[in-house]
Amino acid sequence: MATNKNEIKKVLLAYSGGLDTSVIIPWLKENYNNCEVIGMTGNVGQDDDFEFLKQKAIDCGATKLYVEDLREEFITDYIFPAIQAGAKYESTYLLGTAFARPLIAKRMVEIAHQEGCDAIVHGCTGKGNDQVRFELGIREFDPHMTIIAPWREWDILSREQEFDYAEAHNIPLPITRETNYSKDENLFHLSHEGLDLEDPTTKPKYDEILELGVSPQKAPDQETTVSVTFEAGVPVAVNGEKLDAIPLLEKLNELGGANGIGILDVVENRLVGMKSRGVYETPGGTILYHAHEKLEQITLDRDTQHYKQGMALKYADLVYNGLWFSPLRKALQVFVDETQKNVTGTVHMELYKGNIIDAGMTSPYSLYSDALATFGEDDIYNQNDAEGFIKLFGLPQSARVMAEQTWAKGDTTEPGAFTDVERNNEWLR
Numbered sequence: 001m002a003t004n005k006n007e008i009k010k011v012l013l014a015y016s017g018g019l020d021t022s023v024i025i026p027w028l029k030e031n032y033n034n035c036e037v038i039g040m041t042g043n044v045g046q047d048d049d050f051e052f053l054k055q056k057a058i059d060c061g062a063t064k065l066y067v068e069d070l071r072e073e074f075i076t077d078y079i080f081p082a083i084q085a086g087a088k089y090e091s092t093y094l095l096g097t098a099f100a101r102p103l104i105a106k107r108m109v110e111i112a113h114q115e116g117c118d119a120i121v122h123g124c125t126g127k128g129n130d131q132v133r134f135e136l137g138i139r140e141f142d143p144h145m146t147i148i149a150p151w152r153e154w155d156i157l158s159r160e161q162e163f164d165y166a167e168a169h170n171i172p173l174p175i176t177r178e179t180n181y182s183k184d185e186n187l188f189h190l191s192h193e194g195l196d197l198e199d200p201t202t203k204p205k206y207d208e209i210l211e212l213g214v215s216p217q218k219a220p221d222q223e224t225t226v227s228v229t230f231e232a233g234v235p236v237a238v239n240g241e242k243l244d245a246i247p248l249l250e251k252l253n254e255l256g257g258a259n260g261i262g263i264l265d266v267v268e269n270r271l272v273g274m275k276s277r278g279v280y281e282t283p284g285g286t287i288l289y290h291a292h293e294k295l296e297q298i299t300l301d302r303d304t305q306h307y308k309q310g311m312a313l314k315y316a317d318l319v320y321n322g323l324w325f326s327p328l329r330k331a332l333q334v335f336v337d338e339t340q341k342n343v344t345g346t347v348h349m350e351l352y353k354g355n356i357i358d359a360g361m362t363s364p365y366s367l368y369s370d371a372l373a374t375f376g377e378d379d380i381y382n383q384n385d386a387e388g389f390i391k392l393f394g395l396p397q398s399a400r401v402m403a404e405q406t407w408a409k410g411d412t413t414e415p416g417a418f419t420d421v422e423r424n425n426e427w428l429r
Contacts, residue, residue, distance in 0.1 A: 015039035020123035025060040039065035042104040045187025075245040084233040087316035096189025102324035105137025119146035133322035189282040212281040213257025216354030223352040228291040233340030256283025259351035291347040
């Protein structure tokens with residue numbers, strides 16, 4: 001671990017090509033003894049021209065840029081397990097940004113070791129969640145690695161001042177002061193924060209900001225039918241067509257986006273303590289979460305389903321807080337994997353103007369019995385049995401009420417509840 005700036009000779013920068021990381025390259029050279037800067041971009045499905053990014057990084061002062069294709073691993077090892085868990089932060093946010101950070105951090109440590117870097121640099125602000133996610137991910141694989149976070153060091157206090165710095169250093173930027181939403185994109189989602197969205201009283205400018213699809217108002221007037229097939233909780237087919245992970249999610253993004261699915265305007269509680277508003281686009285992911293939850297309704301027993309719903313909130317908190325590699329998240333995943341053994345089947349849906357309308361589901365492991373649930377005549381369920389069940393199920397309640405009635409009379413010398421043998425026998429009959 002480098003203990004002072006003079007020991008920093010080579011660094012690896014998490015590079016996106018946006019405002020923050022474009023400014024960071026020359027800033028590092030100015031403030032860290034003209035150190036060598038190597039960039040790393042994790043391709044997790046964002047719509048970027050990676051050849052252009054490579055040249056841009058070099059033009060800004062980097063020696064080179066690694067572009068790592070992490071899409072397959074991102075979906076199969078991070079997104080799908082969380083969908084199996086049903087993890088939604090605060091029961092709403094589908095964690096699109098949080099999924100990618102631990103994977104990118106892991107690969108950065110590998111490259112930093114390969115290149116002999118003295119430090120890893122990220123462009124996260126001191127107010128956000130991603131600084132925690134990146135740094136916990138880095139420390140999981142190298143707890144001694146020096147981490148540089150310019151937003152916690154430099155005297156730049158706002159994005160406006162970042163623009164001033166970029167203009168003074170002739171740094172080309174892909175955005176302007178007027179369109180400077182803070183965005184994060186991957187194959188699972190696209191987030192929008194900042195500018196007018198910082199005022200929770202305003203309606204988002206959907207016609208201006210949406211990129212993965214259209215608003216429900218602009219979606220077609222005709223519903224789109226779609227089915228998703230799962231095997232052991234993992235999606236494997238769309239509309240009966242077997243697809244690998246990447247094309248499967250791309251297909252659902254296309255169908256969902258065209259029908260205004262998965263647009264979320266939410267105020268969430270950040271890990272660092274403040275509330276933050278964002279607009280998230282998660283078209284394909286929203287369809288997958290919905291379909292998976294429906295399939296679990298007929299394939300999980302009641303106690304497992306209920307317990308899993310509570311566990312999902314804890315799982316989501318761990319992911320949101322950057323604790324993907326924690327022993328607890330891994331242990332919860334073992335539980336999730338066990339619950340998914342029979343979550344196999346097909347869920348049919350209709351997509352219509354932002355809505356997912358259920359259209360039936362099938363599973364070879366369905367626990368649903370129409371013979372038991374029917375309101376019609378059956379010969380396997382004796383409805384008279386329910387009377388004894390209710391009496392025994394309500395026994396603790398009856399004991400409490402009888403005791404309270406006795407105490408209300410001022411008699412605390414007897415246990416109270418079932419001391420009256422005659423009344424007790426009458427009640428049990």
